Amino acid sequence: MEIGLIAIGAGLAIGLTALATGMAQARIGAAVVGAILEKPESFGTAIILLVIPETLVIFGFTIAILILFTLK
Amino acid sequence: MIVKMTKIRIMGPKALLPSVTDLLHGLGMVHIESRPPDVQKIDEILLRRFSIEAPTLHTKDSLETLLEQVKKILLLLPAPAAESPSAAVGAPSDGTDRFFMEAGPKIESLVARVEQLVGKKKVYADELSVLERYEKILQALSPLISQVRESRDLDYLGIAIRMKDKDVIPLLEQAMARMTRNQYEIFYAPVDAEVLAALLVFPKETYAQVKSLLWEENIGELRLPSSIMNKPLGEAFKIILRKRQDLPRRIVSVDRELSALSRRWYLSLVELRAWLENKISQILVSASFYETKMTFVIYGWAPTRDLGSLHQGLTERFGGRVVIDPVPVDERERERIPVCLKNPPFFRPFERFTKILPLPKYGTIDPTPYMAVFFPLFFGMIIGDIGYGTLLLIAAVILRRRFRGDPFIRDFASIFMTASIASIVWGVLYGELFGDLGERLGLHPILMNRMESFLQNLFLALAFGVAHILLGIGLGIFTAVKHRRRREIIAKLSGLVLIAGSLVMTAGLVGFLPGPAVTAGLVLVMVSIPLMIIGGGASALMEIHNLVNILSYLRLMGIGVASVALAFAANRLGELAGNVVLGILIGSLLHALNLVFGIFSPTIQSLRLHYVEFFENFFQGGGREYKPFKKLPYERSA
Numbered sequence: 001m002e003i004g005l006i007a008i009g010a011g012l013a014i015g016l017t018a019l020a021t022g023m024a025q026a027r028i029g030a031a032v033v034g035a036i037l038e039k040p041e042s043f044g045t046a047i048i049l050l051v052i053p054e055t056l057v058i059f060g061f062t063i064a065i066l067i068l069f070t071l072k
Numbered sequence: 073m074i075v076k077m078t079k080i081r082i083m084g085p086k087a088l089l090p091s092v093t094d095l096l097h098g099l100g101m102v103h104i105e106s107r108p109p110d111v112q113k114i115d116e117i118l119l120r121r122f123s124i125e126a127p128t129l130h131t132k133d134s135l136e137t138l139l140e141q142v143k144k145i146l147l148l149l150p151a152p153a154a155e156s157p158s159a160a161v162g163a164p165s166d167g168t169d170r171f172f173m174e175a176g177p178k179i180e181s182l183v184a185r186v187e188q189l190v191g192k193k194k195v196y197a198d199e200l201s202v203l204e205r206y207e208k209i210l211q212a213l214s215p216l217i218s219q220v221r222e223s224r225d226l227d228y229l230g231i232a233i234r235m236k237d238k239d240v241i242p243l244l245e246q247a248m249a250r251m252t253r254n255q256y257e258i259f260y261a262p263v264d265a266e267v268l269a270a271l272l273v274f275p276k277e278t279y280a281q282v283k284s285l286l287w288e289e290n291i292g293e294l295r296l297p298s299s300i301m302n303k304p305l306g307e308a309f310k311i312i313l314r315k316r317q318d319l320p321r322r323i324v325s326v327d328r329e330l331s332a333l334s335r336r337w338y339l340s341l342v343e344l345r346a347w348l349e350n351k352i353s354q355i356l357v358s359a360s361f362y363e364t365k366m367t368f369v370i371y372g373w374a375p376t377r378d379l380g381s382l383h384q385g386l387t388e389r390f391g392g393r394v395v396i397d398p399v400p401v402d403e404r405e406r407e408r409i410p411v412c413l414k415n416p417p418f419f420r421p422f423e424r425f426t427k428i429l430p431l432p433k434y435g436t437i438d439p440t441p442y443m444a445v446f447f448p449l450f451f452g453m454i455i456g457d458i459g460y461g462t463l464l465l466i467a468a469v470i471l472r473r474r475f476r477g478d479p480f481i482r483d484f485a486s487i488f489m490t491a492s493i494a495s496i497v498w499g500v501l502y503g504e505l506f507g508d509l510g511e512r513l514g515l516h517p518i519l520m521n522r523m524e525s526f527l528q529n530l531f532l533a534l535a536f537g538v539a540h541i542l543l544g545i546g547l548g549i550f551t552a553v554k555h556r557r558r559r560e561i562i563a564k565l566s567g568l569v570l571i572a573g574s575l576v577m578t579a580g581l582v583g584f585l586p587g588p589a590v591t592a593g594l595v596l597v598m599v600s601i602p603l604m605i606i607g608g609g610a611s612a613l614m615e616i617h618n619l620v621n622i623l624s625y626l627r628l629m630g631i632g633v634a635s636v637a638l639a640f641a642a643n644r645l646g647e648l649a650g651n652v653v654l655g656i657l658i659g660s661l662l663h664a665l666n667l668v669f670g671i672f673s674p675t676i677q678s679l680r681l682h683y684v685e686f687f688e689n690f691f692q693g694g695g696r697e698y699k700p701f702k703k704l705p706y707e708r709s710a
Contacts, residue, residue, distance in 0.1 A: 043428065044428035044429040044430070044683070045429070047428070047676075047679070047680075047683070048429075048680070048683045048684055051676065051677075051680040051684065052684065054627070054677075054680070055620070055623075055624050058623070058624060058626050058627045058630055059623065059626075061626065061630045062530070062623065062626050062630075065526055065527075065530060068526075069526060069527055
């Protein structure tokens with residue numbers, strides 16, 4: 001039971017953050033595609049803006065790893 | 073590194089301006105400054121902007137017209153396959169007037185001839201594609217036509233029915249029977265899997281009724297091209313067959329003539345295009361010059377190391393009549409000093425990554441050498457597989473050899489050669505060859521097994537994060553010291569103290585360091601925050617963001633584990649196939665998929681760690697690109 005709850009916790013940590021990243025990237029992605037079409041030289045800045053939310057899922061992943069390895 | 077620039081002023085008698093412009097163009101070292109702020113201080117009566125004379129403007133217009141024509145021909149003519157002798161149109165060495173008299177009419181007649189040939193080829197190709205469409209249907213109908221006896225009372229029509237609309241056939245037959253009082257015949261012949269051709273034979277007097285029936289039922293009557301519309305089907309088919317044989321021959325003949333023209337003119341026209349562009353840019357650039365009553369003045373920027381050869385070039389050609397001297401840089405101009413990146417050959421391909429962002433400002437740090445070290449390191453750390461690294465290396469070497477002439481592909485191939493070598497080295501450290509295949513063959517990890525040592529891997533990623541961020545802060549401090557920005561130095565130093573304090577505190581909390589380390593770390597953190605506010609105000613508290621940025625380096629571990637897990641899955645699924653060939657096939661497919669991910673994901677993630685986390689501490693974009701006034705070579709390539 002306890003192992004199951006730990007696993008669910010780890011899963012939620014990465015799953016929810018992945019969803020949040022996806023939602024943020026969807027909005028940013030749509031905006032940057034428009035920006036690049038109008039101003040192709042903004043590609044570099046656009047890539048940076050697009051990848052910023054990925055930090056969320058990385059944090060989720062770290063928390064999941066910590067849950068799995070410290071609570072086991 | 074960013075090349076050191078010097079602002080220069082070149083002066084001389086006006087009569088020498090065309091020769092000076094030509095020499096500067098040939099040397100290709102000077103970035104012409106069109107609006108130097110210090111010129112505004114000078115009385116405009118003495119020094120004014122150079123005015124281009126009307127005949128020169130007229131020449132420029134004529135050159136531009138000719139350039140358009142040359143570009144048009146080059147667009148229409150096929151590029152010659154190999155080096156071949158060309159007629160001499162281009163690159164005149166003497167006066168422009170003589171050149172116009174000779175080349176102008178030649179180019180005009182050439183444009184007319186090429187346009188005529190290309191137009192002819194298009195007409196033939198269009199006709200051929202229309203005929204090809206009809207040929208299939210007529211081919212199916214042709215044996216049927218021969219079955220229909222010639223009769224003055226009978227008429228026939230060809231139709232094409234889509235197989236999916238076959239249900240219409242019984243309805244058509246019923247309607248034909250009613251309309252012709254059973255005096256009709258329909259012959260069917262399949263064209264292909266999708267179309268069925270049919271020939272309707274009926275009394276001549278019912279022709280109009282049959283046509284309207286086809287229209288009402290929306291059945292596609294075979295409409296022939298306008299050139300043969302009024303011919304009977306049989307004759308039309310013969311004409312189409314004849315034309316189908318004739319048109320490709322005509323197209324080949326036009327192609328042959330175009331190729332002959334290309335062999336004769338193409339390379340000369342490429343040279344001429346470069347010559348015309350150079351000539352036009354020489355005229356246009358004079359709008360950025362200044363003049364007094366008797367002299368010309370040119371302001372510009374040149375790499376400091378090139379000043380000697382620039383001076384030597386001018387002295388050798390004009391003696392002491394043209395003077396070049398350095399000019400002090402106005403404070404307002406510091407932001408506008410052109411930026412030229414110059415790195416050793418190994419680092420140079422990585423300038424492509426630096427140039428994705430706006431160029432660094434003059435006087436700041438060029439991040440290229442740091443990217444050249446850390447990008448392959450991070451890329452290799454994520455992939456970390458001898459097999460994948462070797463495959464990438466082979467692909468990069470092949471690309472580099474095959475596209476030697478393309479600087480873009482050559483540079484990226486060089487980058488990935490370095491990155492794949494790093495992947496192989498990390499693969500040896502992790503003991504990975506296509507996932508756990510290496511372990512089965514007796515390969516053992518030197519550093520750690522990524523699928524087992526998660527925490528060790530996590531700390532390694534964090535350690536790289538700390539090192540990279542500290543390097544970034546160090547470079548930021550260096551820039552601040554160079555520009556004597558004291559408050560920024562304090563803010564950056566306090567950022568360093570904050571990271572050090574946080575690390576000591578965390579190490580104390582997890583038991584790596586003895587208990588008092590927690591207190592010591594806390595003290596460092598408490599000291600750093602007020603220092604930060606003193607250095608850069610409340611906004612300097614953003615330096616705390618560096619702590620979050622360090623955690624972002626965990627992606628090196630996260631994406632790496634995902635990659636190795638996919639490789640493991642590929643091997644397991646291959647095993648489960650139960651058949652050696654099928655197993656190898658499944659395993660190879662999945663490894664190929666992982667390798668594709670393995671190119672994109674580590675590239676994006678490694679770049680992101682540079683652009684977002686690393687650059688934040690020192691990079692100042694917005695530099696103005698160094699664009700020297702330089703001749704296009706008269707090279708013999710498109």
